[in-house]
Amino acid sequence: MHERKGFWDKNASRYDRFMRKDRAAYELIRPVVKAKTVLEVTTGTGLIAKSIVNAAAHIEATDASAKMILETRRDNQSAKLHFSVQDMFRLPYAQKSFEVVIASNALHIVPHPEKALQEIRRVLKDDGVLIAPTFTHAGNSISGKAKAFFMSMAGFPLHSRWTSEEYLRFLRQNGWAVRKSAVLKASFPLTYAKCTKSEEPDVVL
Secondary structure: HHHHHHHHHHHHHHHHHHHHHHHHHHHHOOOOOOEEEEEOOOOOOOOHHHHHHHOOOOOEEEEHHHHHHHHOOOOOOOEEEEEEEEEEOOOOOOOOEEEEEEOOOOOOOOOOHHHHHHHHHHHHEEEEEEEEEEEEOOOHHHHHHHHHHHHHHHOOOOOOOHHHHHHHHHHHOOOOOEEEEEEEEEOOOOOOEEOOOOOOOOOOO
């Protein structure tokens, strides 16, 4: 955990330049959070939270990196958006506190992502929605594998190298019903997943 926070602390000032290419997910997220209470884990510099805050009722946006959260606060002008340093494995919120939880580009960079999903389940209302867009670059193409290799060499904390199909299967195996999914063009192929706790047939966009 300490090594992971160190990597993000060191790269906080450059994070926006990398993540701005991933705006394709924002338009899918915005209608889901309309008038809802939202938690975002691993918010980074808050690009998603700031993009959707006008639609949401309130957003708690968290990250384990203190320097990332410092970056988020530089231009936050919304009273509906609160940033704080938190560990996604031990969130300080009561059970069933949020209507939507966003975990964008998070589950592949942490060890034991199934434990992160357990904590997300705890704070999400029973009829709530998990939105979990995640890079799924490792097995999709030769160029994807090459990018994953160079990211690893640069110290990027890549713990899970899922294909899109493997990622969606991982979510289902951990008690989530994938309501909608799509592979979006971004810095890497980005698998968008909208999930709930209950079990019903999937819808692929």
